[in-house]
Amino acid sequence: MIPTKEDLERASKRIAPFIHQTPVLTSQSLNRISGARLFFKCENFQKMGAFKMRGASHAVQRLSAKEKERGVATHSSGNFAQALSLAAKSAGIKAYIVMPSNAPKVKKEAVLGYGAEVIDCEPNLQAREAVLEKVVQKTGAAFIHPSNDMRVILGQGTAALELIREVPNLDFIVAPVGSGGLLAGTALAAHYFSPDTKVFAGEPMGADDAWQSLRAGKIIPVSNPKTIADGLRTSLGDQNFPIIKKWVRDIIRVEEQEILDALRLIWERLKIIVEPSSAVALAAVLKERDVFGESRVGIILSGGNVDLGALSTYFSG
Amino acid sequence: MIPTKEDLERASKRIAPFIHQTPVLTSQSLNRISGARLFFKCENFQKMGAFKMRGASHAVQRLSAKEKERGVATHSSGNFAQALSLAAKSAGIKAYIVMPSNAPKVKKEAVLGYGAEVIDCEPNLQAREAVLEKVVQKTGAAFIHPSNDMRVILGQGTAALELIREVPNLDFIVAPVGSGGLLAGTALAAHYFSPDTKVFAGEPMGADDAWQSLRAGKIIPVSNPKTIADGLRTSLGDQNFPIIKKWVRDIIRVEEQEILDALRLIWERLKIIVEPSSAVALAAVLKERDVFGESRVGIILSGGNVDLGALSTYFSG
Numbered sequence: 142m143i144p145t146k147e148d149l150e151r152a153s154k155r156i157a158p159f160i161h162q163t164p165v166l167t168s169q170s171l172n173r174i175s176g177a178r179l180f181f182k183c184e185n186f187q188k189m190g191a192f193k194m195r196g197a198s199h200a201v202q203r204l205s206a207k208e209k210e211r212g213v214a215t216h217s218s219g220n221f222a223q224a225l226s227l228a229a230k231s232a233g234i235k236a237y238i239v240m241p242s243n244a245p246k247v248k249k250e251a252v253l254g255y256g257a258e259v260i261d262c263e264p265n266l267q268a269r270e271a272v273l274e275k276v277v278q279k280t281g282a283a284f285i286h287p288s289n290d291m292r293v294i295l296g297q298g299t300a301a302l303e304l305i306r307e308v309p310n311l312d313f314i315v316a317p318v319g320s321g322g323l324l325a326g327t328a329l330a331a332h333y334f335s336p337d338t339k340v341f342a343g344e345p346m347g348a349d350d351a352w353q354s355l356r357a358g359k360i361i362p363v364s365n366p367k368t369i370a371d372g373l374r375t376s377l378g379d380q381n382f383p384i385i386k387k388w389v390r391d392i393i394r395v396e397e398q399e400i401l402d403a404l405r406l407i408w409e410r411l412k413i414i415v416e417p418s419s420a421v422a423l424a425a426v427l428k429e430r431d432v433f434g435e436s437r438v439g440i441i442l443s444g445g446n447v448d449l450g451a452l453s454t455y456f457s458g
Numbered sequence: 459m460i461p462t463k464e465d466l467e468r469a470s471k472r473i474a475p476f477i478h479q480t481p482v483l484t485s486q487s488l489n490r491i492s493g494a495r496l497f498f499k500c501e502n503f504q505k506m507g508a509f510k511m512r513g514a515s516h517a518v519q520r521l522s523a524k525e526k527e528r529g530v531a532t533h534s535s536g537n538f539a540q541a542l543s544l545a546a547k548s549a550g551i552k553a554y555i556v557m558p559s560n561a562p563k564v565k566k567e568a569v570l571g572y573g574a575e576v577i578d579c580e581p582n583l584q585a586r587e588a589v590l591e592k593v594v595q596k597t598g599a600a601f602i603h604p605s606n607d608m609r610v611i612l613g614q615g616t617a618a619l620e621l622i623r624e625v626p627n628l629d630f631i632v633a634p635v636g637s638g639g640l641l642a643g644t645a646l647a648a649h650y651f652s653p654d655t656k657v658f659a660g661e662p663m664g665a666d667d668a669w670q671s672l673r674a675g676k677i678i679p680v681s682n683p684k685t686i687a688d689g690l691r692t693s694l695g696d697q698n699f700p701i702i703k704k705w706v707r708d709i710i711r712v713e714e715q716e717i718l719d720a721l722r723l724i725w726e727r728l729k730i731i732v733e734p735s736s737a738v739a740l741a742a743v744l745k746e747r748d749v750f751g752e753s754r755v756g757i758i759l760s761g762g763n764v765d766l767g768a769l770s771t772y773f774s775g
Contacts, residue, residue, distance in 0.1 A: 164481070260768035375484060408731055408766060409731075412502045412503055412507065412731040413729055413730050447775040449722060456766040
């Protein structure tokens, strides 16, 4: 069942004490370059560095007292592992995180630093799900999916809700799409709080399963994704896809070089650090000038957790 | 003559339409790491990307009507060239910028983009000064020194003034020191508007002329500076040194690795882009825990104009 306007409003109030209301940045030079008026919602400044903190916080806050006693569990190699660990810590409950054995050491340490229990598994989806299953059976912890959970989707939608409240009369909001939680939440927020605002997504050409799914009218899982935007290599889910199908106007696919160019523009002009996945929305706006030209465009910058040691890959020369 | 409190107040009002009031950022993790409470004044978000915009704007605004007709001139290979060009453009007057022939092409293009006239010269200080002299004789333009000019010093001081107004009861303010304009302005602001706040500076060990000058009681010019903090390779001047001598508590020298570590912390934890010179103040705070521990410390982040292509130098591995 699709959540209501009131559900989203309540989600926003519920998580307010546990998240940052992130700033909205603008740049005269990026306006000049794009021809549009751009408003960047900076989730790279969110707690633990990404919008995932919103969904994780909301899911944890919605647990019953009984569920809270037993804690939460998820499998993730990335931002959601840290987000759920920190959200659980803030609520004083346990978190069990199943992480692939090849996950970056720094991410594992961050999760441990938030007091979560890390359970290693083989680096493939089947192993992750099997190990998670065992953890849930043993501990009774509540499984929180990183994106295909209505509590998570509502949490992610609060970023667009804040943006809409701060910047009225947006013609467009553009978000990146990976596993669909952020995009579905963004679509919900626009539908209920700014119905004239059209929601688009940017997606890497090398992982264009959401673009394909929208055209097929059913979920096409991603296969062999190839993109620098490591947060967007995942597939949609049955909870978020119906919302995306209903309220997302279209998905714009961008090439790797377009992602890198947009990433560089954000770093150089906004002077902020975002991860490659965050640059996909701006890349889409720069690509489709016919669509966005001279409009007021909100752009969700999804996060800023990037390995500075790998920077030379992005910006050599 | 040392400017008065009213001079600084007027400077702040005069330049307000031409600059950004930059945000002050905080970070729980950087507080934890430093043991202090840190407040970062983000001049990397300033127009053209650095605090220099303040001093340049103020100098231009203080010109007489007659001077404005003839325009302004300076020699600079860096941020001040861009700052003066943009400030002149905003005031609708001409700017002549003497730039060494080896200045980065991107910087030259930025200056030309602001409508200034660029005059090439040999890449050494004598040539710069000689060419500038000729330009001034020919055009009658007013020479604005990048740091050793009381109008510029007052402009730079408005960053600390804004910080003091936004964050009361600072125990310390720490700024980087290069040619002394920012540090002198910061010292003035603290002296007049928050006299209990102690002003310190951070300086690279490989360009420690200000540290030496403070100890000798007279200006010791920098010789053969070696530091990644390219904005801090210059010497103090006779306008700013008396202010620094009077009101700066001390200068803390930091090693290159300490600068790089602080730079990385700012990028990773604050998720913002700053140039190496900006990291020197944080490096000083992290080095002298006995001085700053558990205090409220304002840190001036001087700018964010960095060559992303050269990033691999900073963050390899």
